[in-house]
Amino acid sequence: MENGDAKLVILAQRGDREAYRTLVGKYWRVLSALAYQTIGDREEAEDVAQEAFIRAFAALPRLKDPRKFFPWLLAIMRRISLDRIRARRRRRTQSLGDLPEEIQPSTGSDLEAVEERDEAIAALRAIGRLPERDRIVLTLRYLLEYEPHRIAEILDEPDGTIRNRIFRALHRLRRLLDHG
């Protein structure tokens, strides 16, 4: 994790709201996108992200190593996502394999934009079928446009490992896109 993030986490642990809001701003999209890949519903994905940030904030003083904030936040988000998926299965109103709301036939006038959106959603659904480690690196790489070395810092892993993972993830993604 970057030193800047670690500093923000330490400040937030001391009760600095603005520092935490900065972290929220930085990682909101990543968490929402990752939750969306698993859940397939935009509103619910953002709810998951919100709940993850709230829970993380409440538990922040217990985070011993501020450099591991992001992996820790991911773990919280993962638990919330799984809880929601289980609850959804219990309700039997919608399963993970169902189409998310965004992919329903659109009646929008801007056909190109709609097509691009549908493409994006289909790609996100495919990404959602990748192993979690691959999803995380792709999200950081393409959503935040982080270089591999920066992702390596955030995830506390070697640079080469991250490059390999991005490469393999793209291979897998291509196969998923080809074969549906």
Add this chain to the structure above:
Amino acid sequence: MDDRRRDAPLACGEVDAIIREALGPETDAAGRQAIEAHLRACGRCARRYEGILEADRAAATAFRWARETFRPREDLPIERAGAFAPLPRGPFVLARRPLNAILALAGIFILCALAMWLAYFAYRFLSEKGHVGPDASPARVTRVRLRIVAAALVRYRIEHGALPEPSIVWRELATRDRDGDPFLDPASFSPGLPVRDGFGRPIRYEVVDETSRAPRFRLISSGPNASDESGGGDDIVEGER
């Protein structure tokens, strides 16, 4: 990209590695040219690379949409979770968590009991070996015993107005004062009276300035070398100056 890669045709395995690197910003123009040259010549790698690019474009499209769609909520209710109240640290944690406090106190109690138990047995062991304790060394025992006898003699003189004769000193000290207490309790010494020094030898008692109006006494132990040197050498002496 090193010179070898620039000049020589690339193997397929090398292209894989370079494509991997190309995902980062490090591949320079020469490196890209080498890759392109290989891709023009190798259909398998070209298809592979094209597939990677396709996935790269799809991921970029997907996340561009995600970036535009997911915007941080301005009204994130982080205070809802009781946040911004950092947990207390150190001893204050115990005050907030009674169970922890009880466990901590129980732990401290057990540790103290264990420490005392160990100290007790260590003391007993060392006492038996003669390293510590009131009877640690014969010389020390001798000094203590001489002081006790000296105190008894002072009490005797106060009671009777004179010191006892050396020949009958132990018998006289075994008598009782007007309160009924013995000047010297034989039960306090082993093996009773006459009192022996810490080396197990008799203590010599003598009256100094016997003819003066205020005679003084001296108690002498012959000390570790067992030789009575009349208060000199290693003799241990207690008395009035």
